[in-house]
Amino acid sequence: MIGASRIAVSAILEPARALPGIDVRAIAARDPARAGAFARKHAIENVHASYDALIDDPQVDLVYIATPPSHHAEVAIRALRAGKSVLVEKPFAMSAGEACAILAAAAASRTQAFEAMHSLHHPLFRRLGEMLAEWELGEVRHVRATFATPIAEDPADFRWHRALGGGALMDLGIYPLAWCRRMFGEAFTVTRASATWRAGVDIAFAASLRFAAGAEAEIRSSMVTPQHRASLEIDCEHGRVAIDNPLVPHLGHRVTCLARGGRSEIVVPGPTTYAAQLAAIRATIVDGAPFPLAADDPLCSMQAIDRVRAAIISPCARRRISP
Incomplete structure (x- = not known):
């Protein structure tokens, strides 16, 4: 692990300890003291003084990057x-150009690069x-995808x-954008956009998209919302x-369908999203299994x-400046 971030506990440590064949062997961070405290708290065996030292550790096969x-x-x-191989926290990079360079390095070294x-x-x-097919709802016409959560x-x-790499789009909006891409593919145009800015950071944004498949989508994210919503x-x-x-559907979700046949609600059972992700990565690296997402998905995400x-x-x- 590179980076002693809070998300690493639920994203890596907890699923790794629940899955066979995965061990968290080492950690490094910009602040070695912080890395040491994190390692002691979470019983991680090795603390490296630098990123390079961790990367050179022969016990490490996969590097989780949360810088x-x-x-x-x-x-x-x-x-x-x-x-x-690397598992890079989202956003994968700062731009599509950087994402392309990462994937090129993976191809050259015959390793794998995944986005979290x-x-x-x-x-x-x-x-x-x-x-959608089972409920006979016909073509999808419009989607509203939202992820907003207060960030102090x-x-x-x-x-x-x-x-x-901060801001509402990079940190939060990447999720609703990914949900829409999953449904409609990569080809879309932005027909309308607005953002609220504070000290050069987009603290909230909204964008309307028109996909080549014919559907339209509206995505929204905010770092200054009074309450969490996904x-x-x-x-x-x-x-x-x-x-x-x-x-995070594993923490409780609900799918509600309103159609001519009435109203129905279902829950789709499954493991934690983090456990499913880590299990798929292990299967790809160790067993050569195909990864559920396309190899160029991190690049498409950044594009x-x-x-x-x-x-x-x-x-x-449309721009709004927040004090």
């Missing part, structure tokens, strides 16, 4: 060139298309620094589907982010 996004490409490429887009590994997303303003938090609403020819908590980012910083975008 600020501005460092993702540099650290990932160093690890890949050393023969290690854990939501998509839950059976909910594998079942979504099947459910903290100068030490990279999410409040644009140069480090939702996906799908309007079809013959009905409507609402999904509560597509972000989509770049497209929306260009729209929200465009002079044509």
